Amino acid sequence: MHAGTVRHRHDTSAVNPRAAHLSLALRHVAEASGQISRAGIAARTGLNRSTASSLIDELINGGLVKETGATTRNRAGRPGTALALRDDGPAGLGVDVNVDYTAVCVVDLTGAVRYKHVVAEDQRGHTNTGIRHRIATLAHTARTAAATSGLTLSGSAVAVPGIVDRTRATVTLAPNLGWRDLDVTEVLPGDVHGLLDNEANFAALSEATLLHDRASYLYVSGQIGVGAGIVLDGRLYRGTHGWSGEIGHLTVDRDGPACPCGRRGCLERYAGQEAILRAAGVSSDPGTSLGVRPTVALIADRARTGDPATLAALTRAGEVLGATLAGCLNLLDLGHVVLGGIYRDLAPWIAPEVEREVATQFLGAPWARPTVEVAAYGPEAPAIGAARSVIHDILSDPLRWLNR
Amino acid sequence: MHAGTVRHRHDTSAVNPRAAHLSLALRHVAEASGQISRAGIAARTGLNRSTASSLIDELINGGLVKETGATTRNRAGRPGTALALRDDGPAGLGVDVNVDYTAVCVVDLTGAVRYKHVVAEDQRGHTNTGIRHRIATLAHTARTAAATSGLTLSGSAVAVPGIVDRTRATVTLAPNLGWRDLDVTEVLPGDVHGLLDNEANFAALSEATLLHDRASYLYVSGQIGVGAGIVLDGRLYRGTHGWSGEIGHLTVDRDGPACPCGRRGCLERYAGQEAILRAAGVSSDPGTSLGVRPTVALIADRARTGDPATLAALTRAGEVLGATLAGCLNLLDLGHVVLGGIYRDLAPWIAPEVEREVATQFLGAPWARPTVEVAAYGPEAPAIGAARSVIHDILSDPLRWLNR
Numbered sequence: 117m118h119a120g121t122v123r124h125r126h127d128t129s130a131v132n133p134r135a136a137h138l139s140l141a142l143r144h145v146a147e148a149s150g151q152i153s154r155a156g157i158a159a160r161t162g163l164n165r166s167t168a169s170s171l172i173d174e175l176i177n178g179g180l181v182k183e184t185g186a187t188t189r190n191r192a193g194r195p196g197t198a199l200a201l202r203d204d205g206p207a208g209l210g211v212d213v214n215v216d217y218t219a220v221c222v223v224d225l226t227g228a229v230r231y232k233h234v235v236a237e238d239q240r241g242h243t244n245t246g247i248r249h250r251i252a253t254l255a256h257t258a259r260t261a262a263a264t265s266g267l268t269l270s271g272s273a274v275a276v277p278g279i280v281d282r283t284r285a286t287v288t289l290a291p292n293l294g295w296r297d298l299d300v301t302e303v304l305p306g307d308v309h310g311l312l313d314n315e316a317n318f319a320a321l322s323e324a325t326l327l328h329d330r331a332s333y334l335y336v337s338g339q340i341g342v343g344a345g346i347v348l349d350g351r352l353y354r355g356t357h358g359w360s361g362e363i364g365h366l367t368v369d370r371d372g373p374a375c376p377c378g379r380r381g382c383l384e385r386y387a388g389q390e391a392i393l394r395a396a397g398v399s400s401d402p403g404t405s406l407g408v409r410p411t412v413a414l415i416a417d418r419a420r421t422g423d424p425a426t427l428a429a430l431t432r433a434g435e436v437l438g439a440t441l442a443g444c445l446n447l448l449d450l451g452h453v454v455l456g457g458i459y460r461d462l463a464p465w466i467a468p469e470v471e472r473e474v475a476t477q478f479l480g481a482p483w484a485r486p487t488v489e490v491a492a493y494g495p496e497a498p499a500i501g502a503a504r505s506v507i508h509d510i511l512s513d514p515l516r517w518l519n520r
Numbered sequence: 521m522h523a524g525t526v527r528h529r530h531d532t533s534a535v536n537p538r539a540a541h542l543s544l545a546l547r548h549v550a551e552a553s554g555q556i557s558r559a560g561i562a563a564r565t566g567l568n569r570s571t572a573s574s575l576i577d578e579l580i581n582g583g584l585v586k587e588t589g590a591t592t593r594n595r596a597g598r599p600g601t602a603l604a605l606r607d608d609g610p611a612g613l614g615v616d617v618n619v620d621y622t623a624v625c626v627v628d629l630t631g632a633v634r635y636k637h638v639v640a641e642d643q644r645g646h647t648n649t650g651i652r653h654r655i656a657t658l659a660h661t662a663r664t665a666a667a668t669s670g671l672t673l674s675g676s677a678v679a680v681p682g683i684v685d686r687t688r689a690t691v692t693l694a695p696n697l698g699w700r701d702l703d704v705t706e707v708l709p710g711d712v713h714g715l716l717d718n719e720a721n722f723a724a725l726s727e728a729t730l731l732h733d734r735a736s737y738l739y740v741s742g743q744i745g746v747g748a749g750i751v752l753d754g755r756l757y758r759g760t761h762g763w764s765g766e767i768g769h770l771t772v773d774r775d776g777p778a779c780p781c782g783r784r785g786c787l788e789r790y791a792g793q794e795a796i797l798r799a800a801g802v803s804s805d806p807g808t809s810l811g812v813r814p815t816v817a818l819i820a821d822r823a824r825t826g827d828p829a830t831l832a833a834l835t836r837a838g839e840v841l842g843a844t845l846a847g848c849l850n851l852l853d854l855g856h857v858v859l860g861g862i863y864r865d866l867a868p869w870i871a872p873e874v875e876r877e878v879a880t881q882f883l884g885a886p887w888a889r890p891t892v893e894v895a896a897y898g899p900e901a902p903a904i905g906a907a908r909s910v911i912h913d914i915l916s917d918p919l920r921w922l923n924r
Binding site: 279439 | 567692782
């Protein structure tokens with residue numbers, strides 16, 4: 117009998133009680149930052165007051181929590197010193213190596229984006245050494261910017277457009293970059309190491325704190341392919357091997373056009389960037405300097421002028437995307453969809469179609485109509501999500517930072 | 521901004537440290553039942569030896585754990601008394617109210633099925649009072665059987681073929697039983713109350729201990745509809761509202777036959793029981809006394825005799841089911857599929873097609889070929905899974921039993 121790879125036998129939080137208690141206290145501060153005292157932490161965690169107080173002292177001494185100087189009152193009316201997350205403590209560095217741009221960003225413990233920089237440049241003509249050099253330069257500037265704000269980078273995370281093996285820090289396959297079984301140290305400078313993940317997964321996390329700390333949603337990112345990030349109770353669901361979210365190869369029509377994956381009629385043959393361009397009658401020559409973003413901007417321009425072929429292409433893409441998303445919502449029972457990547461840029465034409473399909477085809481719609489929202493961030497979304505994942509790791513296990 | 525319903529802000533285990541520690545100790549005994557001592561529990565949990573020992577004493581006094589009398593040796597060679605789960609302590613009662621049968625079963629703390637009984641009878645002609653009477657009789661017999669084995673029923677769980685609202689203990693919609701917004705107390709006797717869930721969800725749990733304690737897999741159950749239970753790291757993934765697993769309405773072909781759900785070309789139009797019967801040229805008259813199981817047995821008989829229409833129908837159903845499952849594996853990145861319900865009965869013809877489709881269409885197959893397995897249990901699967909869910913609840917929070 118065989119079952120999928122098992123990632124962890126027990127939650128880390130359960131194995132080390134001290135880490136679990138510190139995390140619990142820190143997450144309660146995070147949820148009610150500036151509005152909670154030591155007594156409030158004790159009440160919400162169920163820990164006794166002296167334990168809660170000593171945990172808070174440890175978090176204060178470690179530079180994660182501060183006393184704001186303000187006073188809170190508990191239900192009995194007793195005053196207490198308000199606690200808040202520090203915004204001058206640890207920070208996460210996020211890096212996104214994409215086909216036609218590189219992005220970096222810095223996020224502080226409160227989840228706020230403190231620095232970001234996107235450089236548009238096609239990576240495909242560059243050697244791995246050239247890519248590493250560019251990342252090193254960008255990371256150095258980000259690190260300097262963080263230090264200027266009093267922040268200390270506690271770790272980094274790297275988004276790539278492909279399938280990754282997180283445990284081996286290897287990019288298994290990133291077809292558009294020509295990477296296969298690539299050890300990431302070949303493209304990452306020595307001071308940028310950390311968790312790897314697929315760009316759609318990290319992009320999904322960029323929405324996490326904007327929604328609710330424990331929200332569940334499907335983030336769909338339109339690119340040349342169509343990827344998704346599944347967030348359950350505020351955490352990225354990565355799957356057995358870390359390959360979750362391959363929504364682009366759900367079947368729209370078994371007798372549809374052939375897909376490079378070997379199947380027919382996959383979603384990306386209808387709603388991927390190339391499919392939209394083709395249906396709109398716009399040529400997409402990767403040899404031109406047009407690049408991905410300008411091409412999408414061109415589509416948006418044509419749609420605004422009312423070009424019939426473009427409008428029909430977008431309507432059709434939105435319909436098929438919406439129907440497929442409705443199927444995903446039926447399978448996963450998620451109540452919220454976020455449209456990212458090119459769907460964010462093309463939202464005025466895509467989003468209404470998606471909303472309509474989802475509202476009519478989600479089986480639970482009579483009881484709970486799903487909501488569809490446009491992503492808050494554009495090309496910087498994966499880098500922001502990557503940086504936030506570093507912060508999530510500190511919130512889950514503050515000892516990572518305290519024992520550094 | 522709106523996000524899906526949030527089910528719980530923090531894990532119960534994190535809120536009450538004592539419950540979390542008891543659960544941790546109990547789960548370690550469960551994993552290494554008969555092979556672990558108090559010192560082993562301390563080593564694996566990271567708790568100090570006196571804490572671990574007092575937790576074990578509490579579990580022993582509460583009737584959950586016993587000393588077997590055998591001796592274990594730790595790495596340093598020191599002898600210790602072996603600990604095991606009691607098989608004469610608490611037990612879970614599982615009830616499955618289905619369209620054409622009612623099933624009950626009793627599972628002990630070790631997950632073993634100690635009693636089961638399936639009564640084939642069509643519920644559709646019966647009033648809710650009649651259904652309640654039948655369940656009361658079955659539950660009484662199960663309770664007596666449990667007591668005879670020295671077991672005490674600690675709770676019950678009820679599987680129904682429909683969408684449920686667990687928090688309100690209401691069946692939102694069970695079309696084949698004609699139930700809509702039904703308060704389950706209308707069909708459950710007073711001594712059978714507990715968690716409600718969809719039958720495919722509970723059926724999925726029936727496989728959980730057969731696989732690995734932390735396995736992730738997709739359980740697909742063929743019936744008149746097609747349902748699925750998603751198990752992640754050994755736990756049922758229920759979704760935002762508890763409606764997850766509606767695989768039957770994933771699109772096979774947007775231009776395919778109309779489905780009662782309002783879409784076209786849904787999976788169940790190709791691989792549901794009625795679709796297979798129709799394609800095989802077998803009439804399915806719900807007015808006859810043939811019932812669901814005999815109908816499936818008839819199909820299996822015809823296939824065994826090599827009836828071409830039946831074989832073609834099964835091949836087509838298996839292909840379409842396999843392709844849809846491959847899409848789900850791509851979305852969820854699961855490495856294992858279990859075929860239940862009618863697919864278990866029809867496995868000799870369905871399973872090879874599913875295996876082939878999944879092997880060729882799961883994008884990660886070159887690195888990790890998914891496995892396909894036939895369910896261990898037939899019609900009793902939902903009742904067994906329901907009973908196991910009661911045991912899972914005790915393992916997650918032993919205070920439910922200790923404080924009873």
